[in-house]
Amino acid sequence: MKKLWIILICLAVVCATGLPIANGIIMERTIKSAVEENNNKAARTGTDLRIKILKYDRGLFSSRVKWSIENPGGFPGSEIAQVVLVNQGTHGFFSVNSHTSLQENPWYVQWVNTHLKGKDPLSIQTQYSLAGTMGSTIHMNAFSFEDKGKMIDIHALDLDVSTGKGFETLDAKGRWEGLSQGSEFVMGPVTFTSDLYQLTDIIWAGKNTFSVEQLKINDGKSDPVNLSGLTSNFSTSASEDKRVLTMVMDFHVDRIELGGKPLSNWAATLKLKQIDTASFEQGIALYSDIMTQTGQRLEKEGGDPGNFQTSVKEEMARNTPQLMSTLKGLLKKDLGIEIIGLDIALPEGKVTGELDLNLKKDLDPSNIFIFAMQPDMLFSFFNLDAQLSLPYALAGGIPNLTKPLFPGMTTGFFVIEGDLLSLDMHIKEEKLFLNGHQVVLNQ
Numbered sequence: 001m002k003k004l005w006i007i008l009i010c011l012a013v014v015c016a017t018g019l020p021i022a023n024g025i026i027m028e029r030t031i032k033s034a035v036e037e038n039n040n041k042a043a044r045t046g047t048d049l050r051i052k053i054l055k056y057d058r059g060l061f062s063s064r065v066k067w068s069i070e071n072p073g074g075f076p077g078s079e080i081a082q083v084v085l086v087n088q089g090t091h092g093f094f095s096v097n098s099h100t101s102l103q104e105n106p107w108y109v110q111w112v113n114t115h116l117k118g119k120d121p122l123s124i125q126t127q128y129s130l131a132g133t134m135g136s137t138i139h140m141n142a143f144s145f146e147d148k149g150k151m152i153d154i155h156a157l158d159l160d161v162s163t164g165k166g167f168e169t170l171d172a173k174g175r176w177e178g179l180s181q182g183s184e185f186v187m188g189p190v191t192f193t194s195d196l197y198q199l200t201d202i203i204w205a206g207k208n209t210f211s212v213e214q215l216k217i218n219d220g221k222s223d224p225v226n227l228s229g230l231t232s233n234f235s236t237s238a239s240e241d242k243r244v245l246t247m248v249m250d251f252h253v254d255r256i257e258l259g260g261k262p263l264s265n266w267a268a269t270l271k272l273k274q275i276d277t278a279s280f281e282q283g284i285a286l287y288s289d290i291m292t293q294t295g296q297r298l299e300k301e302g303g304d305p306g307n308f309q310t311s312v313k314e315e316m317a318r319n320t321p322q323l324m325s326t327l328k329g330l331l332k333k334d335l336g337i338e339i340i341g342l343d344i345a346l347p348e349g350k351v352t353g354e355l356d357l358n359l360k361k362d363l364d365p366s367n368i369f370i371f372a373m374q375p376d377m378l379f380s381f382f383n384l385d386a387q388l389s390l391p392y393a394l395a396g397g398i399p400n401l402t403k404p405l406f407p408g409m410t411t412g413f414f415v416i417e418g419d420l421l422s423l424d425m426h427i428k429e430e431k432l433f434l435n436g437h438q439v440v441l442n443q
Contacts, residue, residue: 051067051069052070053066063089068085069082085102087126121154135160137159139156141156152181155189158174178190178214187214188212188214190213193209195208203277205238209233226256228254229252232249234247234248234249242277243278244274245275246273251266266345268343272336276329276330279328336358389420392421
């Protein structure tokens with residue numbers, strides 16, 4: 001019996017000392033693996049965002065990690081090119097609990113000292129488990145500060161984020177009580193969730209939800225807007241072989257007040273179908289590269305925001321071959337766009353509609369030159385079915401909507417039906433019909 005007790009005590013001692021040490025090692029491997037994977041993906045996709053471990057001190061029962069997130073071109077909306085984070089972790093029996101601080105960022109400390117009297121509103125707690133998963137709880141206390149003579153109130157935020165082993169899954173849920181600037185601007189509470197998995201280096205598939213309970217804008221210069229009950233869902237799914245994607249976004253507004261008139265139940269669903277995964281990923285990487293090059297170019301030229309559009313156009317012109325290649329990869333058979341259940345109430349009346357447009361066969365962008373000579377050839381490439389109805393009072397004063405614009409049209413894009421303007425357009429047997437009449441383009 002004594003031997004059994006001795007063995008149990010020895011096992012307890014080993015666990016009490018060994019498990020925390022092992023968890024410290026797992027935490028180090030998890031962090032370094034995440035950093036390496038992020039930087040490898042950034043290199044593959046041509047982005048400038050990098051993560052660096054500046055210092056890693058792992059003890060037997062605690063660890064201190066100093067690391068940074070760096071973007072040479074600066075983060076959007078600021079001149080900050082580096083964010084330094086310090087993790088102080090305590091090694092437990094089954095996990096490591098870590099506290100993250102931003103106190104080694106002079107710009108952050110200065111802002112907190114200047115605007116919040118030194119009271120840091122942010123708290124970040126992270127848990128690293130034996131299974132290699134990670135979960136973070138982020139809380140931000142409410143605070144107020146003055147900007148250009150006006151008080152801005154930032155309300156509390158709670159966010160939970162967890163990742164699976166290998167950082168291939170991401171789950172998040174949060175609630176932000178919103179912000180306000182007197183009665184001129186009020187937003188919140190805001191809730192959001194994400195349930196995602198990594199499909200490629202760039203693309204994440206899964207579901208996102210977003211809702212805003214209230215949004216009020218009343219600057220005294222234009223008609224006030226009062227919106228409540230906005231919800232939106234966005235999902236990305238892939239085919240079994242991951243070669244094509246489907247993206248669906250829907251929104252609904254319970255109530256909106258425009259110009260003093262209360263309206264309700266705005267809704268629509270947008271679906272993008274049969275998107276070539278490889279070409280879509282190529283497009284995202286190319287867009288990121290164009291924006292990065294534009295930012296670096298502006299910085300060299302003095303950072304004048306007025307030159308932004310010109311710089312973007314020049315970068316796009318420089319990347320024309322890549323853009324055409326990406327576009328050709330996307331314009332494949334069955335690529336389509338669908339709008340379902342468009343229902344928008346306006347003071348003048350309701351706007352309703354449906355749209356279903358997709359490619360019947362692969363389309364080479366170079367065919368645009370052929371279409372310029374023979375426009376009717378377009379109809380052999382597309383399936384189309386579209387209906388749209390809107391109040392005559394909203395757009396009846398625009399004559400080009402109801403009159404034929406060229407000889408091949410029998411009617412305008414819209415016809416008058418009572419107090420509505422109505423459009424009915426579809427392609428049948430490679431011919432275009434508008435409001436019941438064939439449209440002939442080759443005239």
